[in-house]
Amino acid sequence: MKKYDLNDTYIASFDNEKAITTKNIQVFYGKDQAFFNGSLAFPRYKITALIGASGSGKSTFLRCLNRMNDDVATVKGDIMYRGLNINSKKINVYELRKHIGMVFQRPNPFAKSINNNITFSLKAHGMKNKKQLRQRVEKSLKDAALWDEVHGELNQSALALSGGQKQRLCIARAIAMQPDILLLDEPASALDPVSTAEVESTLKELKKKYTIIIVTHNMQQASRISDYTAFFYMGHVLEYNTTKNLFTNPHVKATEDYISGNFG
Amino acid sequence: MDDIKRKLLKPSKETHQESIGRTICYICTTLIVLMVILILYFIIARGLATFTVNHVNLWDFLSKSNWAPTQVDAHGKPEIGALPMIVTSFSVTILAALVATPFAIAAAIFMVVLAPKRGKKILQTVVELLVGIPSVVYGFIGLMVVVPIIRHIWGGTGFGILSGTLVLFVMILPTITSLTVDSLEAVPRYLLDASLSLGATSWQTIYKVMLRSATPGILTAIIFGMARAFGEALAVQMVIGNAAIMPKNLLTPSATLTSQLTTEIGNTISGTLPNNALWSLGLILLLMSLVFNIAVKLIGKKGMINNESKNR
Amino acid sequence: MNPRIANKIAHGVIYTLVAIVIIILIFLISYILVNGLPYVTPHFLSAPSQVMNAGGGIRDQLFNSIYLLILTLIISFPIALGAGIYLSEYGSGKISGLIRTTIEVLSSLPSIIVGLFVYLLFVIRFHIGFSILSGAVALTFFNLPILTRNIEDSFQSVPNLQREAGISLGLSHWKTITGVIFPEAIPGIITGIILSSGRVFGEAAALIYTSGQSAPVVNYADWNPFDAASFLNPMRPAETLAVHIWKLNTEGLVPDAKQISSGSSAILILVILIFNISAHFLGNYLYRHITSSSK
Incomplete structure (x- = not known):
């Protein structure tokens, strides 16, 4: 395996409005350091892709952004959101996760009906009005491009849906909370090509309303849907640029090798 | 905007839920541990009384083969051979x-x-x-x-x-x-x-x-x-x-x-x-x-x- | 020795031993049912037991067994649920290891020891006396390790993805547990409760000095649990079916002790068989119901 210079980095900066910024993120599992250096600024209402080989730390980094690593790892560094450093004990993580939602690698709908998958968390957060709930279900399913397929069977078990439908239900469930930011951790990796295409087209629609950060190991996917791309390598962010520039004109050797398939 | 910021810094319903839930679990678990300690303590305390209160010799208890706790032997000791x-x-x-x-x-x-x-x-x-x-x-x-x-x-x-x-x-x-x-x-x-x-x-x-x-x-x-x-x-x-x-x-x-x-x-x-x-x-x-x-x-x-x- | 011959001999020995085990079981079950079922008549089930004369029934013992089981579950299930959730969801590291060891110690204690402890503390020291309540406490000690373990396993078998889904939606871990994990763990928990009920139902050693060895006549029309004569009064002594069998065979005075024991054994076995079979089917049914595509 080739060795790359971890200090050879190229992090571009942009002047558009930022949804969330990170500074010097480091992650430790016990004494082992899993992530070393992540300083990135994510533009609002854009899709940013995090790419890299498996084990490069992209998922670990993503999970820092809504504090999903709290129980398993120690995270150091600053994560600025709405002028607050959210990587702090003072922050109410439950409130935070309402604004920064997440969709996981494997579709994980609850063992409940399609309708209750979406309303369960809404009710838990205090939404009681039936009409309001119904509207929210319809809207989030429409946004996730699932409404046309399931609107007649909202009371059926979500576990009976196909893989792609399940994943779009998980997206609908996340956006029903009306978050600012949507984090997606390889949302299409467990799906077949048809379902992947469904999910991708859903995401392109969603960026009108949400800031999206997506982890993927599929470079074609990153180039198809994202506006910005960050390249991760062995727990470091080596390059960050607009997707177009990163893929056509990589500044760092590791990035170039990775996107041209000469990697590893 | 400010409203969200304020909420992010304050405990919410979920914070309370979580601490109540945790407390319930801790109480149940502690209860079981206490029960076990209580059993061990009582049986050990009671079981030792023969030796500490009645001054039966531990070795006699373990090695003698006459079990008649109501009677005494020739030396006036109770017959407790287990x-x-x-x-x-x-x-x-x-x-x-x-x-x-x-x-x-x-x-x-x-x-x-x-x-x-x-x-x-x-x-x-x-x-x-x-x-x-x-x-x-x-x-x-x-x-x-x-x-x-x-x-x-x-x-x-x-x-x-x-x-x-x-x-x-x-x-x-x-x-x-x-x-x-x-x-x-x-x-x-x-x-x-x-x-x-x-x-x-x-x-x-x-x-x-x-x-x-x-x-x-x-x-x-x-x-x-x-x-x-x-x-x-x-x-x-x-x-x-x-x-x-x-x-x-x-x-x-x-x-x-x-x-x-x-x-x-x-x-x-x-x-x-x-x-x-x-x-x-x-x-x-x-x-x-x-x-x-x-x-x-x-x-x-x-x-x-x-x-x-x-x-x- | 020639390995082929050794192989044949070994296989022969194994098959013989297995056959003996199966024959023993068939003998046990058929002995109990053949000897016991003829005595199981409506009169046997509905008549009170006799002290000196033949012809007594097991009405009160049967009811006591059931009542004691229900009371035991009411006391032990909530505690086991809390502890099981702790071990599966919140516990980690050395402390939960220590707690697991403690629970293992509890489960390995002989039931007679548990019974005598409750006798010492509740029956004598707290002056509660021989009573259903004391018996239920003893059975709770006996039942807690099994139930806790089962609940922990049932929670553990729910994939971690479900926890992450709940937590990522801004729910508290507790709300995720009660609203998402618990419903999915129910089939396993129900199966465990029924199976442990079978054990509780047949237990006697922990009960002879706690719920006692006498079945006073009670009034089944009196629904006030605070009345001394009420069948629901938890402070009265209550001989159970299993204790009844033991009592009849050690110091029984009735001439038909053997017949009553046979009949009672048959009832015990049948109830436990029904528990086992229903645990199996109900668990499967609930599992399909919760995960299936139908409404």
């Missing part, structure tokens, strides 16, 4: 384990290797049913069937260690079998395939590869079975004869620690020496169940170390 019960308890336990182990291992091999589909299902049901039969029913059948048969063959009363052994053998059989099955199933498939592909017969493979590498698990299974036999009270009490005297052979009436406790504790007055002496028998039972526990832990640890060194 050896007969200790010997009987260990005898039935060890004998039952000796009888049960071959059956359990045979059944486990049958389930895992020889007939892993239908045979396993059948024996699984057999094991579950054997576990399900209550110990008084075992005792009752022992009393109705085993004791008369032994009386018929060897004479005497039929009550004694042999009857106790036969009843306990069936009772601990399912325990040893199901744990042995677990440990045989844990033997990696490739070891067996390797042995068979080298031309070994299935018995050679079972004996030299499977049973060898499953030995710690099988030992654990046997100890669990022995722990069950040692602590079993009523089934044994119904067939052992309940005579607190040194057993001469397997056919004379005798008493185990549990049977002596069961029959006598209601006939003694709390705080008196005869009562305290019984609690001391209880203390032996408690300590033995801890010993069985520790033995299982030690074997588990050793097995793990062995496996680790193999893996390296």
